Ligand SMILES: O=C([O-])CC(=O)C(=O)O
């Protein structure tokens with residue numbers, strides 16, 4: 389029996405309002421994490437592979453056999469501009485799932501970035517072209533390209549459930565996941581956390597001698 393390459397795919401899943409994504413994109417991931425009761429924070433090993441990288445956008449989900457990027461190639465054909473391609477790669481650090489070539493294609497397509505529960509390579513080139521990638525590791529070792537994979541299914545990403553259209557935010561602290569239906573409420577709560585912490589920090593600085 390052969391395994392079907394794709395068992396579920398609805399590339400037109402509902403996406404969050406763009407203005408809510410933009411509000412969330414302005415907030416530190418830490419404030420959003422606090423606003424979701426500190427749930428929804430992906431494993432801390434998943435970090436930006438170049439300094440200053442940030443991602444914000446609706447999740448286009450990929451499940452792949454560890455170390456295999458055939459599903460990412462297929463996702464590039466189907467994702468919409470602004471999407472973050474989120475890959476459940478089994479936490480594998482031994483094979484890079486993408487590098488600068490996939491990064492350049494993603495720029496052509498308007499993809500907002502990649503979040504990988506796996507590894508990447510070509511970190512310097514990805515920094516130069518400004519394509520944000522979050523991953524568990526970097527390695528020069530290339531990927532397999534044979535599948536199998538699944539697109540557009542619920543996945544577990546760094547220990548957090550991600551449904552297509554959930555919002556992914558990543559900054560220098562790591563990655564948080566916001567359920568799509570909660571996006572506006574989390575933006576409200578995250579902005580309140582940010583305002584409160586800004587005031588508390590100003591008071592601390594004012595008390596300095
Ligand atoms: O070979 C691959 O598929 C991964 C890679 O390095 C690239 O996308 O540049």
Ligand SMILES: [Mg+2]
Nearest residue numbers: 487488489510
């Ligand atoms: Mg490469």
